[in-house]
Amino acid sequence: MVENILTSLGRxxxxxxxxxxxxxxxxxxxxxASYKKRYTQLGNATPFVLLLGFIAAVVSCVFGFxxxxxxxxxxTILVRHQVxxxxxxxxxxxxxxxRAAAIQRNLNVSRSVRxxxxxxxxxxxxxxxxxxxxxxxxxxxxxxxxxGVNTANQISPNADRIYADIVQPxxxxxxxxxxxxxxxxxxxxxxxxxxxxxxxxxxPAIVPGDIKHSEMIRRIFLDPSDExxxxxxxxxxxxxxxxxxxxxxxxxxxxxxxxxxxxLPDTVIIRSLVDQxxxxxxxxxxxxxxxxxxxxDTAAIERLxxxxxxxRIVNYQRMQLDVTLPPRSGIRVSEISDDLRPLSKHVVWIxxxxxxxxxxxxxxxxxxxxxxxxxxxxxxxxDGIVEHLRNLEFLESVNxxxxxxxxAGVEGLRKNPAIKRIYLWKTLCDKNx
Amino acid sequence: MTHHDPEFCLNTPDFAxxxxxxxxxxxxxxxxxxxxxxATSVLLQGCKRTTPAAAxxxxxxxxxxxxxxxxxxxxxxYLFMSGGPSQFxxxxxxxxxxxxxxxxxxxxxxxxxxxxxxxxxxAILPVAPSLFKFNxxxxxxxxxxxxxxxxxxxxxxxxxxxxxxxxxxxxxxAITFFQTGSQLPGRPSIGSWVTYGLGSDNENLPAFIVxxxxxxxxxxxxxxxxxxxxxxxxxxxxxxxxSGSDPVLFLNNPDGYDGHDRxxxxxxxxxxxxxxxxxxxxxxxxxxxxxxxxxxxxxxxVPGVIxxxxxxxxxxDLYGPGSRDPGTFAANCILARRLLERDVKFVxxxxxxxxxxxxxxxxxxxxxxxxxxxxxxxxxxxxRRGLLEDTLVVWGGEFGRTVYSQGRLTPTNYxxxxxxxxxxxxxxxxxxxxxxxxxxxxxFSYNIVENPxxxxxxxxxLMHLMGVDHERLSYKFQGRRFRLTDxxxxxVHDILA
Numbered sequence: 001m002v003e004n005i006l007t008s009l010g011r012x013x014x015x016x017x018x019x020x021x022x023x024x025x026x027x028x029x030x031x032x033a034s035y036k037k038r039y040t041q042l043g044n045a046t047p048f049v050l051l052l053g054f055i056a057a058v059v060s061c062v063f064g065f066x067x068x069x070x071x072x073x074x075x076t077i078l079v080r081h082q083v084x085x086x087x088x089x090x091x092x093x094x095x096x097x098x099r100a101a102a103i104q105r106n107l108n109v110s111r112s113v114r115x116x117x118x119x120x121x122x123x124x125x126x127x128x129x130x131x132x133x134x135x136x137x138x139x140x141x142x143x144x145x146x147x148g149v150n151t152a153n154q155i156s157p158n159a160d161r162i163y164a165d166i167v168q169p170x171x172x173x174x175x176x177x178x179x180x181x182x183x184x185x186x187x188x189x190x191x192x193x194x195x196x197x198x199x200x201x202x203x204p205a206i207v208p209g210d211i212k213h214s215e216m217i218r219r220i221f222l223d224p225s226d227e228x229x230x231x232x233x234x235x236x237x238x239x240x241x242x243x244x245x246x247x248x249x250x251x252x253x254x255x256x257x258x259x260x261x262x263x264l265p266d267t268v269i270i271r272s273l274v275d276q277x278x279x280x281x282x283x284x285x286x287x288x289x290x291x292x293x294x295x296x297d298t299a300a301i302e303r304l305x306x307x308x309x310x311x312r313i314v315n316y317q318r319m320q321l322d323v324t325l326p327p328r329s330g331i332r333v334s335e336i337s338d339d340l341r342p343l344s345k346h347v348v349w350i351x352x353x354x355x356x357x358x359x360x361x362x363x364x365x366x367x368x369x370x371x372x373x374x375x376x377x378x379x380x381x382x383d384g385i386v387e388h389l390r391n392l393e394f395l396e397s398v399n400x401x402x403x404x405x406x407x408a409g410v411e412g413l414r415k416n417p418a419i420k421r422i423y424l425w426k427t428l429c430d431k432n433x
Numbered sequence: 434m435t436h437h438d439p440e441f442c443l444n445t446p447d448f449a450x451x452x453x454x455x456x457x458x459x460x461x462x463x464x465x466x467x468x469x470x471x472a473t474s475v476l477l478q479g480c481k482r483t484t485p486a487a488a489x490x491x492x493x494x495x496x497x498x499x500x501x502x503x504x505x506x507x508x509x510x511y512l513f514m515s516g517g518p519s520q521f522x523x524x525x526x527x528x529x530x531x532x533x534x535x536x537x538x539x540x541x542x543x544x545x546x547x548x549x550x551x552x553x554x555x556a557i558l559p560v561a562p563s564l565f566k567f568n569x570x571x572x573x574x575x576x577x578x579x580x581x582x583x584x585x586x587x588x589x590x591x592x593x594x595x596x597x598x599x600x601x602x603x604x605x606x607a608i609t610f611f612q613t614g615s616q617l618p619g620r621p622s623i624g625s626w627v628t629y630g631l632g633s634d635n636e637n638l639p640a641f642i643v644x645x646x647x648x649x650x651x652x653x654x655x656x657x658x659x660x661x662x663x664x665x666x667x668x669x670x671x672x673x674x675x676s677g678s679d680p681v682l683f684l685n686n687p688d689g690y691d692g693h694d695r696x697x698x699x700x701x702x703x704x705x706x707x708x709x710x711x712x713x714x715x716x717x718x719x720x721x722x723x724x725x726x727x728x729x730x731x732x733x734x735v736p737g738v739i740x741x742x743x744x745x746x747x748x749x750d751l752y753g754p755g756s757r758d759p760g761t762f763a764a765n766c767i768l769a770r771r772l773l774e775r776d777v778k779f780v781x782x783x784x785x786x787x788x789x790x791x792x793x794x795x796x797x798x799x800x801x802x803x804x805x806x807x808x809x810x811x812x813x814x815x816x817r818r819g820l821l822e823d824t825l826v827v828w829g830g831e832f833g834r835t836v837y838s839q840g841r842l843t844p845t846n847y848x849x850x851x852x853x854x855x856x857x858x859x860x861x862x863x864x865x866x867x868x869x870x871x872x873x874x875x876x877f878s879y880n881i882v883e884n885p886x887x888x889x890x891x892x893x894x895l896m897h898l899m900g901v902d903h904e905r906l907s908y909k910f911q912g913r914r915f916r917l918t919d920x921x922x923x924x925v926h927d928i929l930a
Contacts, residue, residue, distance in 0.1 A: 223926060310634055310776070314900065315503035322507070324634070324776065348503075349823075377819065399819035423819035 010066030017060045023053030028118040047099040054096050057089040073135050074182040081131035088124040157278050162259040167249050170242050193257050208255035241276045297342040304339045320348040327354035337364040344368050351375040359384035377401035383409030393418050401425040499630045500900025505864025506825040508773050510780045516653050516787030519834040520857040521563045522797050525595050525878045526576035530562035538837045542877045549602050552850040558837035561847040564794045573868035580801040583809035589868040592928050593859040596872025596881045599832050599888045602853050604653045607831035612659045614917040621663035624779035626917045629669045630906045634776035637734035639672035641779040647676035647760035650786035664910040667720040676760030681735045738771050753806035763807035790839050791848035821862040829858030836877040855881045864898045866930045893922035
């Protein structure tokens, strides 16, 4: 209990620490400014501000010490930060004593020495702050190599080495702030494969080939409201594509360090995942991985609705749509194809059952690249439908009940590896007949 | 996503209107631009409704755009076994009870927990093992009682939760708790919450429909408030279909009237109602307008749904005896399937008669005969039609029953009292694990030893499967925001597929 309170207080360190920074910087500013005639009287305020700065620094030191006991940080940088912090506090305290004494005329220290000491404190604040920043943000946070977007974390369109070119950049941008070289929350670093295998407090982050026992995979797939969900504390979560890539790499890829895309068979799912990742980065460099885009053509939705279709947004995060053509609507697909096209990346469920449709009406299906469930039952559809569905890589479920498809057509459909369920009740390929 | 985005209110225009009305700015412009225009377009164009991309009030914004995330289930059919089915004769197999048969329930099991007034004064609480045999079924090797042979046949599709518990010990508070999240009457039913939040997928039928079996022992009453809208607008209450050959009365025009000017008549009636609305701003008037319009559309849509003459014999055989007799549980299951096929969002069946304080063996045998085959048939039928993947089927009562016999225990007869501390329910279909059992009770099925699931947890999970965060769907009434799960409820992630 007491331990928890102390740790929580420690977590306030990064907040509290800005108080002494402010006060001590202000001391230097006041000292320098008071050289100007207009601001001479400001010099009188410095001892008081200095005292505030000193007290705040002491409190920060105590909180910082509490935080350091969690052991989530890189030792070397931590020690430097500690030494500089304590030294800074001591110097600030010393300077205050000198000043206070000077006021009482017991000590005669020239003004320029006092100002010089304030500037020394300023420099010390910078150093201490720099080490502190390195602890939380990583030591290369301020390096000049990265201007704006961190190009090192960008995934190149020519990415080939799965671990080095794809997995590490994902980890770098989403995880390394807390699980890096400098800061190791829960004792875990994801900087290297070795470190991941070694893991942290809750065991190894990954177990090659065994996603069930890979703590990292488990946590990124949890519901965001779950306590164990990673990244924690509302930090930007991994995108669906990123989580799938990590899962593939640990599971199917057995966390191989030398796997190369170019040496894997064409059919493997990781290819399309990486394509999506790269596609997402190229089209939206700032919002990586948002596939499909989060805005949707609302006018097209309105047009479909006005024609009598039921269109519902089933996922606002990705603007995914559920589209139903009411049964026996009398509407021909050709009348709605032009309105479906602008929504092609958004339609995830579509129901066109019982509308007298044949495969010749349904060319537009092949363009609905993100569709997951297609319902076509009770239509006079035959095997030609397979052509439209063969390349839909997210298609999970196809309902062909009461259509005219044959087993030959179904064979063709099964070549799409994404499809998990095909309904064939009352067709020529119904197993029960 | 804020209320300024045009996508925000695309799903639930009703929902949007409602909050616009509360919003003061819109209140002021109401007389010139209000709901009337929207409602007119509904009446004149049927489902070809246009949605004004208008602003929503802050209330709606705090609830968020619904659904909150991609739902697993598009529809729900909830088979409510009213009265409290015994877990001992159905799914919670307790073989060790045979050794203890007739002995007084050990204090170490009951731990001094209170009993109901109906059995608290019994001199002895004799342990009563199930008279019925259990067998393992399916690939999941799940134990199911011989009373449920058909359900046993689909056990690999079920997600059985043996560790439900509730706080209520009597029927009405317990059912009210299950249906509304509160033991006291007055809150909206789950179906009302769901349709209020998510709107309708078929504007020609009510989104929340209730069917009550006519062939059940009416040992405990049901009240319409169990599917009532509570403080939600009344258009979200469950619409009960009558249990008989004429589920919705007065669909046909009376003799001598051909109905061709009815639309005109309703148009005038609405104008009158709108005058009233403008004068008094009573939201119930709008609900009345909406219900007139729904009734008008139902004249066309309902006959096609309830006319089962297009069902082949094979279907009636599948659902079993009674399925040709409208209003029975089996016939209601067929009707439920037909409603679900038409994207009715929430279909709730009730089957009474599970309150077996005495003569349990004979009564429960009859109950199971009336429901087992049709229940399993519903699952099979939905599955082959491809509907089980986005339909959630729920089976369960309001509480369980005691391990001890209420009244005399004889070799062939016993009764069981109410038992809220543990009981069994199952779900099947969209988003739940199939062929899976969750939670465990002690050897006496008296207390839960593993993975307890509270009624609020069940409700939270149900909402989750529909894409609703139960903590965010709320409604402000009498100065307080209410939700289905009050301040409780945790989604049971372990049973989600």
